[in-house]
Amino acid sequence: MAEDALAMLQQKDLQHVWHPLTQHQAYREGARPLVITGGQGAFVYTADGQAFLDAAAGLWCVNVGYGRQELADAGAKQLRELAYYPLTHSHPRAIELAERLASYLPRTPHIYFSNSGSEANEVAFKAVRQYWKQQGKPGKIKILSRFRGYHGTTMGALAATGQPGRRQGYEPLTPGFIQVAQPYCYRCPFHLEYPSCHMQCADDFERRIEIEGADTVAAIIIEPVTAGGGVIVPPVGYLKRVEEIARQYDVKLIIDEVVTGFGRLGAMFATSFFDIHPDIVTMAKGLASGYMPISATAFSDELFEGFLGGPDSQRHLRHVNTFGGHPVAAAVALANIDVIESENLVERSQTSGQKLLKGLQDALMDQPNVGDIRGMGLLVGIELVKDRLTKEPVPNAVMRSIAKAALAQGVIIGKASDVEHERNNMLMFAPPLVMTDADISQLINVVWGSVVEVMEREVAKA
Ligand SMILES: Cc1ncc(COP(=O)(O)O)c(C=O)c1O
Numbered sequence: 118m119a120e121d122a123l124a125m126l127q128q129k130d131l132q133h134v135w136h137p138l139t140q141h142q143a144y145r146e147g148a149r150p151l152v153i154t155g156g157q158g159a160f161v162y163t164a165d166g167q168a169f170l171d172a173a174a175g176l177w178c179v180n181v182g183y184g185r186q187e188l189a190d191a192g193a194k195q196l197r198e199l200a201y202y203p204l205t206h207s208h209p210r211a212i213e214l215a216e217r218l219a220s221y222l223p224r225t226p227h228i229y230f231s232n233s234g235s236e237a238n239e240v241a242f243k244a245v246r247q248y249w250k251q252q253g254k255p256g257k258i259k260i261l262s263r264f265r266g267y268h269g270t271t272m273g274a275l276a277a278t279g280q281p282g283r284r285q286g287y288e289p290l291t292p293g294f295i296q297v298a299q300p301y302c303y304r305c306p307f308h309l310e311y312p313s314c315h316m317q318c319a320d321d322f323e324r325r326i327e328i329e330g331a332d333t334v335a336a337i338i339i340e341p342v343t344a345g346g347g348v349i350v351p352p353v354g355y356l357k358r359v360e361e362i363a364r365q366y367d368v369k370l371i372i373d374e375v376v377t378g379f380g381r382l383g384a385m386f387a388t389s390f391f392d393i394h395p396d397i398v399t400m401a402k403g404l405a406s407g408y409m410p411i412s413a414t415a416f417s418d419e420l421f422e423g424f425l426g427g428p429d430s431q432r433h434l435r436h437v438n439t440f441g442g443h444p445v446a447a448a449v450a451l452a453n454i455d456v457i458e459s460e461n462l463v464e465r466s467q468t469s470g471q472k473l474l475k476g477l478q479d480a481l482m483d484q485p486n487v488g489d490i491r492g493m494g495l496l497v498g499i500e501l502v503k504d505r506l507t508k509e510p511v512p513n514a515v516m517r518s519i520a521k522a523a524l525a526q527g528v529i530i531g532k533a534s535d536v537e538h539e540r541n542n543m544l545m546f547a548p549p550l551v552m553t554d555a556d557i558s559q560l561i562n563v564v565w566g567s568v569v570e571v572m573e574r575e576v577a578k579a
Pocket of ligand 1: 340344
């Protein structure tokens with residue numbers, strides 16, 4: 118694209134596009150968003166011909182990588198065949214996709230389709246509340262989640278989100294949501310160490326249920342590995358313990374696999390990897406690798422059957438959305454899952470993830486500002502601190518500078534934003550699962566260079 122055409126496009130962008138998580142004052146002062154016009158594999162291309170390694174896979178969703186002809190063809194074919202029909206009746210692609218998802222999650226074989234991760238979680242919250250009312254337990258309405266957990270941006274999903282930075286300014290949120298501790302071993306909220314801690318973090322759910330009264334608690338929602346809240350991988354046994362607590366107190370367990378599903382952690386779904394059996398599983402990002410918006414909420418037989426009744430019983434799920442299970446999105450999701458299967462991207466996520474984690478640890482662990490490097494599969498994070506002993510977080514401004522330095526070297530990396538005030542000190546990597554060994558080396562070199570460059574500059578300033 119010619120320079121003046123790009124400048125014109127950017128000018129119109131500044132006038133009309135309101136970007137998420139963005140301080141537009143910076144644009145008024147000369148900063149410009151990248152204008153992405155194409156992509157291939159783990160790379161995206163800008164309107165002015167630059168290539169960037171996208172170590173964030175868009176927003177952690179382009180699992181099969183960019184430029185997949187088979188997904189485009191599946192979408193185009195479906196557009197010609199049946200462009201739209203809602204699931205108030207049915208259509209073949211939604212049926213095939215639901216069956217496919219149920220094959221991975223046999224204990225939650227009833228699939229409700231929506232358009233985003235937030236909506237998939239809203240469906241879960243509404244369904245469990247209605248379920249308990251229909252079970253004759255109308256008091257069971259509270260949803261327990263965790264500090265630093267992220268479940269979405271709509272009012273209910275945000276109420277389940279334990280990130281004060283995200284919630285600030287939007288209260289009052291939906292009532293009935295309560296947060297408990299994270300299994301955040303690097304900064305244990307109980308100042309204990311695993312395993313002698315006996316996982317007080319898991320027991321925090323039990324404590325909270327006892328305090329509130331089990332007859333007031335509808336469900337627990339957790340991410341199997343906390344993603345945007347800081348790549349927090351739970352200790353061995355944690356998820357099983359939470360499941361046990363949920364069962365003991367007759368509380369439904371919702372596992373949010375919006376990020377972790379479809380290979381991100383080196384398993385198709387984390388629930389099967391960790392051998393837990395939730396009542397509800399939600400999923401979105403990798404379901405169609407971002408090629409189309411689609412999400413799903415998978416329910417157990419028990420929950421689903423709690424909605425059966427006569428035509429005037431009002432027991433049916435009274436949640437509807439116009440586009441959920443859109444035929445084109447479902448067709449693209451099916452093609453996407455075919456690619457994940459046929460190219461063994463789940464295994465690749467595991468092996469590439471190990472290379473990335475070890476490579477970052479070898480390159481960076483001796484840096485004085487690197488507190489922790491952790492991850493699972495191709496979800497990896499680096500926690501930066503001012504001082505390794507005090508673990509005081511590196512300020513937001515420094516995190517921005519590091520991301521900017523990486524961008525200047527051709528790599529898009531993620532970083533925590535708006536989690537907690539001045540506690541957003543995580544660099545995060547969730548690249549396409551097709552990332553090559555050369556891409557991994559490039560990412561490690563650029564991250565190392567960016568961290569060293571910015572931290573040396575900070576030391577010189579001090
Ligand atoms: C774990 C988790 N749940 C839910 C969501 C919300 O998904 P969406 O942005 O599609 O609404 C996200 C988004 O990043 C997420 O990371």
